Every structure is written in structure tokens, then in C-alpha cells.
Amino acid sequence: MTARIFIVDDERTVVETLREMLVMNGFDILGWAHNGEEAVRKYASFVPPPDIVIMDYRLPAKNGVEAMDEILELDPSARVLFVSADMNARSSALAGGAVGFILKPFRMREFLATVQTLVRKDAS
């Protein structure tokens, strides 16, 4: 089964880039959100939930760590991978339960490899 990804980022261009990159490499994009509240709401509506959530940190309404906290409350098995330009958010994201942190701008190869590793771990 193809891994299903949910993208959360307020930058539409970034969302589009991630979406194209992931689709090109065989992933299924379940949806996307542009702010923290929308992310939590949409995550709750997915049945079954996405395999991986790609989360930005600096988001309107609710930041990425706050959104992740609520998502993990809804679904403790959720796997959230942070992709952010905020290097200072790394420690709080990892401490909050993120499965990884990638700093923007990132190398495509590194990013895809990380997502694939997480998917494989999930499958096993």
C-alpha cells in the first residue's frame, strides 16, 4: 500500500513543491493545511489517519508544536516529521514527540530518504 502523507505549511509554494516531490516518488498526498488549527481539524477527519504528517513550525493560529501536541492527543501513534526554517524549534519539536526534524532549505535526496525510512519503520 502507498504511504499516505499529510502536509502542513503556510507557504503555498512549499506545499506545492513537497506535494510534487512526494507524488513523483510514489507517495500519496492525503491533504494539506495552511495553519495549525486546520491541521488538527483535518487530521481528526482522516480515516484511516495519514502515515506521516509533514509539519512546519511557524504557522498562523497555532504553531507546529502546539498542533502536533493536539494531534498526538487524538492519535498517540501519529508520526510527525518537522520540516522547518526555524532551527530553534528543533529541540522543542523533538522533545514534543516529533520523529524527525529537517531544516529548510533541505536536500531532496535527504528529505525523501528520511520519509522512506519513516514509512518503512511504520510498516515494520
Add this chain to the structure above:
Amino acid sequence: MALLGSRARSYSMLLVLVVACASVFSLVSAVEATKGSTTISSSSFISAHTSLQLLSISASLSIFGIRWTSGRLTKSLQGLFIGGAFLSVGLFHLFHVLSYPGLLESSPYMSSDTSTYFHVIARLVIIVALLAAAFLPFRRLAEVSDSIIIILGAVVFTLLVFYVVVFQADSLPSIHSESGRLTSYGRGLEYTSVFLFGLGILRYSYLGGIHGQSTHFYIAAALVVGVFGELSFSLYSQAFDLVNLMAYCFEFTSFLILFLALLRESVAMPLEKLTLTRRVHEKDQTRLELKTKEAEEAKSRAQAHLDFFAHDVSNIISPIVSYTEMLLAGNDLTPQQRKYVGTILKQAQRGGAFVANLRRLADAEAVSPDAFVGIDLGKVLLGMEEVVRSTHPTKIISTTQALPVDTRAIAPGGEHVEGVLYEIMKNAVEDVPEGPVRLSITLRQVRHEHGKRYWQVCITQFDHKFSSESLAEARVIYDPRRGIGRGIASSYSFCSSIVNHFGGRLWIENLPETDKTQNSRVTIELPTADIMTDLLRGDQT
């Protein structure tokens, strides 16, 4: 204009004073001339004389006290000199009163001659001291020894004069005749005083005009009144007559003006200046606080702008990097296009790295090195491997660590130094595209030749070599005041700047090749916490 107006007013006041004194002097002299000498009873005269003299003595000794104290504080040789002179003057006036015939039981040491000598000498000492103060430069600052020498000199001089006037009176020419008037010798001394007082008036009026200081005019005024006192002393015909009493009144008035002038110069004016300075200081303090607050706000705004700038530039660059990589991953590009896209990718990555590093350095520099924010290097290094694994899950990383077991390695820099350690580990991992990343991390304490102790972190990477370009870039300390330089995108250059900011240093090197194996090493040295404690205490040794 205000100064000119002030001078004109001072000269006018001097003129008015001359006219007033001359009027009193002429009036009393005219009364004496028409009615004959008006004598007062000896008891009344002595009472009035003693009262006026005691006031004059008080004024003299007060002038001594003021000038002496202020002279010592301000190291004014001139002030000490005048103080010493007025100590003598006060004592001479005291001797004059005590030796005045009729005040106490008759004594061989009480005579008109003795008393008058003390009085005349006191007048001469005043004017000679004031002339010396007006003419001599007194450029040197007074030492403590000067103050002792001057006061001892004044006392010795007074005692010497006392001895000569009291015990060697026979060897001195008579100054007071049996008829109750001054002898021609005595009048000669009084005229000499008048001449010197006149000279003093001219000198202090001149100085007042040059420097615009009211103290000079006050002294000139005191001397004007003093001149009429001296003239009165030279003219009286009876010891207890009205002219003699007028002379003492002039003399007391002269002392009073002099006392007020010197009190004003030595106490009131410095206090006024002090008050003014305090007000200026308070205003400056308020202005400084305001400026500091503005600077803090500007710094905070600049940091917020930089934060947003770094974040948004990274977000802008991110799709450029991704799309160029996607283009390069395909087979649709000509070699020329591939070259161009490759350059765009490289430059976008450099730009992204530069912005991220700039922000990291700005965050670190916002922390004062004195505001000790510690980091437990051992604890951070232990957890660092796990952090790097979490951000690079596809990499195979193996590390060996040699960290102190029983000592906490506390160094300055907090999260900023932690960021540097992460950056070094990240670079190590990302510099190896394929295969495992093998690292050795050691932490130990070293002592340099100047005796200071540092925590030294060595991160050795096996089967890895820095390019000559990386080595050169890492040596460039980022400094916007000198231009950005070659280290524009070298994270080591920025890391080095951050470590420098917290009193340490960082360098990278390739280790000598052994058995066809090339290893590289990054070394960081940070001051130990006790050095930082010394620095916080202000101990710079």
C-alpha cells in the same frame, strides 16, 4: 554681553562703595574738625573695640578654616597660602586685643605700642598675602606636605613676631606717642598699608575685569573699605575718639566683605557647581536610560526582522533547491542546462546556509559573554548523537566517546554552543554521501601557557578530509565591519565567531595521513566555568 554688563555693574558698585566710604570718612572728619576731638569713655570704647575685634578675629579664623580645608581638598597652593596668612592675622588681632591697655589688669606686656604693633602687622600681613595671591602664579598642585609646611610657617612666623614685639619691644622704634596719636613712624607704616591696599584694589579690579569673577571685585571692595580704615587709623588724635572707632568699624566691615567673598568662592560657588553638575548628571542619566531603552527596542526589532528574514528566505529558497534538484534528477536537460541548474542549486544552498548561519550568530551575539549561560558539555555531547540520528535517520553513524565521568564540564554559551556542536556533527554526517559516518568525540580539560583552563572538545572524523577551500574559509572570522569575506557560507566560520564570542576558539584540520587513512578533526576550546566566575568578579588576571 552678560559678562560685560556684569563687569560694568561690579565697577559701578566699587565706585559707589568708594563714594559711600569717603562720605562717612569726610562727615566724621568734618565733625571732628569743627567740634574738636570727640572722645568716648574708655569703658565704652574698649567694649566696642573688643566686640569689633572679636568679630574680626572670628572672621579671620573662619577664612583660615575655609581656605585651609578647601585648599587641601582642591590641592590649591594659593588657598593654603591665604589660609595660613589669615591664621596669623587672627592671632595678631587676638594679641592686639589682649595687649590693649585698659582691657585687663595692668601688665608690663600691655602697652599702646605693643597693641598697635600687632594691629599694624596684622594689616600688613593681610595686604601682603592678598598681593602675593594676586601676583604669584601658584601653578603647582599642593601636596599634603605643603599644607603642613604652610601652617607651621604661619605659626612660627606669628610666634616670632610675638616674641619680638613683646620681649624685644625696646629694640623697636616707638609707634604710639604719649599724646595718644601715632608717631610719624607709625603713620608711615599706615601710609605704606594704604599704598599697598591701593595697589591691591587696582590689581583685584583688573583681575575681576579679566576673568569676570565676582570674588575679585569683592576682595577689591574689602580693600576699598580697608583703605578708609587705614586712613582713619593714621588720622585719629585721641585713642578713644570717634575717628579711631570709625577705623575699627571700617576694619570690621572690610573683614566681613572679605569673609563673605572667600566663603562664596570656597563654599558657595563649588556647591552651586556641584548642584549644577548633579542636575546635568541626572539629566544625562535620564537621557542615557532613554537611549538605552531605545537601543534595546531597536535591537529587539532588528532581531525580530532578522528572524523573519531568515525564516522567509529559507522558505523562499527551499522550493528553488527542491525544483533544481528535481530538474537535475531527470534526463531532460542538456549539459549546458544541467550546468546552469547546478550553479543555481549551489548558490541557493549557499544563500540558505548564509542566512541560517547569520541568524545563529546574531542570536549568540545578543547574549552578553558576561551573562553566564552555562552548558554541560558532557551531557550535551552524550545526547548529540541521538539528535543527529533523529535528523538524519538514513545515515549510519557510529561514534566513540571519551568524556569525563566524575566532573561536570561546564562552559559558557548555553544553547548557542550546543547549536555549534550540532552544526559540526551535522556537517560531519552530511559531508559523507555514502557509507557509514565514523566519529570519535573526546572531552578533556587543558591548561594553556597563561594558566587559564579550557574544556577541549575534539571531534575526529575517520576517512574524511576537509578541502583546502573549507580549511581556508574556516579561518575567516565573520566580521561585517571588515566586509563579509570568503567565509560567506562557511558554517565553520560562523561557528568560530560564536565560540570566540564566548571566550573560546575553534579550528579545523586534516590529521596526518597514516596507513592510507585520512582523518579530519574539529577542535573547540571553551573557558571553564571558574574562569568565567573570575571574569564576572572582574579578575582579569
